[in-house]
Amino acid sequence: MANFTEEQLIQLKAALHKRYLHLQKEIRNELAHTQDISDSELAEYVNNIPDDIDTALVDRxxxxxxxxxxxxxxxxxxxxxxxxxxxxxxxxERLLVYPSAQRCIQCQTQYEKAFPHESSPSL
Structure with a gap:
């Protein structure tokens, strides 16, 4: 494990948790009108997702x-x-800004050059 101080670990844990809660809220907002759907109607709903839901965004x-x-x-x-x-x-610093980062900046740059289609969505 990287050498973080106890204070840094606390900050990183808080950043992870904050980002997770933020994403939950964004997904709930995107799917807000699904609250009134019963379990029996859910399968039909999933098969006919309304146009106003950005499924690519929710997937990301x-x-x-x-x-x-x-x-x-x-x-x-x-x-x-x-x-x-x-x-x-x-x-x-990178983890505070992007808590789910799995690569250092150098490796992320190389990854994006090798797999450009994964880092930039296209139609």
Whole structure:
């Protein structure tokens, strides 16, 4: 695990939690009109998602929530903050800004060059 102070770990845990709650709220807002749907109507709803729901956005938000869940797990197991590609520290400041970051800046830059289609959505 990257060498974080106890105070930094507290800040990172708070940043992870804050981002997770923010994403939950965004998804709830996007799906706000689903509150009145009964369980029996849910399958029909899923098959006919209204046009005003940005499914790509919700999908990205859910994927980021999964990344945050993994980051929280790694943090609790003291395996948090190391780049998944090179093993170096991701960096405290980077993690505060983007709590689910899994790569250091150098490796993320290389990843985006190698897989440009994954970092920029297209129609």
């Amino acid at each position: 938000q859910i994927n980021e929530m999964r990344e945050l869940e993994m980051s929280m797990k790694y943090l609790s197991e003291l395996e948090f903050g190391d780049c998944i590609d090179c093993g170096n520290e991701v960096g405290f």
